[in-house]
Amino acid sequence: MTQEQFEFFLRCSGLSAERLDTADQRRAAEQVRDWVARLMQIELDGHAPAVTFQVSFPRE
Amino acid sequence: MSEFPTLAQAASAIAAGRLTPSEVLEQCIGQTEQHDGALNAHITRLDESARAAALAAGKEIASGKYRGPLHGIPVGVKDIFDTAGVPTTSGSRVDEHRTPIRDAVLVRRLRDAGAILTGKLATYEFAFGGPSLDILSPLAKNPWDHTRVTGGSSSGSAVAVAAGMCLGALGSDTGGSIRIPAGYCGVAGLKPTYGRLPLQGVMPLAYSLDTAGPLAWTVQDCGLMFWALACSPVEEIARWESARKAGARGSRIGIIRHFIETDTNTAAESTEAVSAAAHALETSGAEVVEISLSPLRDYHACCLVIMLSETFEVHRANLANCPELYGESARERFVSGAFIQASEYVRANRVRRRLSQEMFDALRSCDALLTALNVSAAPPLAHARKLAILEGPTLTSPFNVSGLPTLAVNAGFFEDRLPVGVSLTGRAYGEAELLALGEIVETAVGQRAKRPCSVFGS
Numbered sequence: 420m421t422q423e424q425f426e427f428f429l430r431c432s433g434l435s436a437e438r439l440d441t442a443d444q445r446r447a448a449e450q451v452r453d454w455v456a457r458l459m460q461i462e463l464d465g466h467a468p469a470v471t472f473q474v475s476f477p478r479e
Numbered sequence: 480m481s482e483f484p485t486l487a488q489a490a491s492a493i494a495a496g497r498l499t500p501s502e503v504l505e506q507c508i509g510q511t512e513q514h515d516g517a518l519n520a521h522i523t524r525l526d527e528s529a530r531a532a533a534l535a536a537g538k539e540i541a542s543g544k545y546r547g548p549l550h551g552i553p554v555g556v557k558d559i560f561d562t563a564g565v566p567t568t569s570g571s572r573v574d575e576h577r578t579p580i581r582d583a584v585l586v587r588r589l590r591d592a593g594a595i596l597t598g599k600l601a602t603y604e605f606a607f608g609g610p611s612l613d614i615l616s617p618l619a620k621n622p623w624d625h626t627r628v629t630g631g632s633s634s635g636s637a638v639a640v641a642a643g644m645c646l647g648a649l650g651s652d653t654g655g656s657i658r659i660p661a662g663y664c665g666v667a668g669l670k671p672t673y674g675r676l677p678l679q680g681v682m683p684l685a686y687s688l689d690t691a692g693p694l695a696w697t698v699q700d701c702g703l704m705f706w707a708l709a710c711s712p713v714e715e716i717a718r719w720e721s722a723r724k725a726g727a728r729g730s731r732i733g734i735i736r737h738f739i740e741t742d743t744n745t746a747a748e749s750t751e752a753v754s755a756a757a758h759a760l761e762t763s764g765a766e767v768v769e770i771s772l773s774p775l776r777d778y779h780a781c782c783l784v785i786m787l788s789e790t791f792e793v794h795r796a797n798l799a800n801c802p803e804l805y806g807e808s809a810r811e812r813f814v815s816g817a818f819i820q821a822s823e824y825v826r827a828n829r830v831r832r833r834l835s836q837e838m839f840d841a842l843r844s845c846d847a848l849l850t851a852l853n854v855s856a857a858p859p860l861a862h863a864r865k866l867a868i869l870e871g872p873t874l875t876s877p878f879n880v881s882g883l884p885t886l887a888v889n890a891g892f893f894e895d896r897l898p899v900g901v902s903l904t905g906r907a908y909g910e911a912e913l914l915a916l917g918e919i920v921e922t923a924v925g926q927r928a929k930r931p932c933s934v935f936g937s
Binding site for chain 2: 420428429431432433434435438439441443444446447448450451452454455457458459461463464467468469470
């Protein structure tokens with residue numbers, strides 16, 4: 420992740436790059452993007468629906 | 480049977496008039512007095528109000544008004560559950576001066592069941608950061624070995640139960656926060672079915688993954704607490720009693736071996752605990768089969784993306800206004816949510832449906848799923864990394880993704896000194912049957928007579 424991208428994400432979320440720009444935070448951001456990449460590789464069947472906000476189970 | 484009573488033993492003695500709530504409470508306060516200075520299980524102690532409540536409970540019971548198994552029982556509460564008039568800090572400087580005016584619903588239910596609140600227990604910051612040394616409260620210590628991690632985030636709940644400071648405790652679990660510390664501290668812990676217990680008055684971590692549940696010395700104790708928390712009807716408790724009597728005969732248990740054999744570097748003590756648990760269930764009449772799910776990393780990716788997105792929404796304003804009030808570990812984890820886009824969060828929820836469905840399918844032919852609880856016994860604190868959750872998959876997150884009830888059960892000790900647990904997952908709303916199976920494992924391999932030497936002596 421480039422410095423520009425890192426700062427862009429923070430700015431978009433209303434966070435201060437000056438107060439949060441540390442080596443560890445950047446490393447964490449990169450790790451998160453690795454997990455997102457993993458997620459995007461998981462195959463889905465066409466337009467498989469999402470689990471909506473409440474995961475609910477029918478009570479038997 | 481150990482000399483220090485379990486919740487069930489104390490309840491039975493109180494009901495029979497052999498012990499008073501005050502006598503049980505004084506035993507627990509004695510443990511706290513003696514060991515909390517070293518173990519840091521409490522953020523706030525409630526000795527005086529607990530003494531008054533125990534006295535009142537004793538009088539009520541003596542007058543013939545016995546409310547049930549939690550009446551007069553000392554319990555602790557993780558400090559993310561609101562308690563009227565008592566500071567509730569979530570272990571963070573951000574909420575250092577926060578005192579709610581009403582109880583969380585589950586705290587109210589504990590009080591209504593007659594339980595005695597002994598204190599507010601240590602938590603990783605906002606149930607997520609940690610282990611940390613730079614937050615509001617000192618780090619809770621593992622009573623089996625102070626140099627080892629307790630696991631989190633319900634660290635104080637697990638420590639307080641293991642050390643006999645209370646007979647049961649309330650914790651929360653979004654990615655493993657009840658089960659991981661239960662395993663490392665050698666107690667039992669139940670993450671109930673998602674949505675089964677109300678979360679009003681509990682500091683959220685991730686709305687669609689959060690659950691609350693009990694930690695206690697035994698599986699049976701967890702059951703007694705859970706029924707009170709769930710306000711369960713007598714029919715369900717009767718179903719539990721009948722499942723306990725039936726044993727595992729006719730049950731089918733699916734072992735998820737690839738989680739521990741290929742998807743992680745699980746240590747021998749954890750894989751051996753799974754084999755021992757499987758053997759115990761087989762001996763009790765169950766059929767054990769191997770089942771295969773998606774790779775553990777898929778579950779973890781799904782859980783992390785959802786968790787980080789939702790928790791970022793909870794903390795965004797404070798991260799913008801006062802990031803310095805957070806400990807480093809929590810801040811870095813929370814801010815990580817800023818690096819996930821909305822479309823990726825939606826994708827994670829679609830993946831969640833798929834992954835959950837395969838677990839539901841597995842539970843059509845199996846009554847429970849068995850795997851390791853943690854990849855090893857409690858590792859040294861010196862090896863703890865503040866971003867560990869981002870580095871590799873945990874064995875607990877798949878069951879938050881699916882929302883299915885999952886039980887942490889002690890399955891013995893590594894080198895005879897560090898507890899090792901196993902994980903059992905049941906069908907949605909199948910807590911009665913799950914608890915009964917857990918008890919079989921615990922009775923066969925759980926060594927409940929062994930308590931931490933640093934607290935109870937050898």
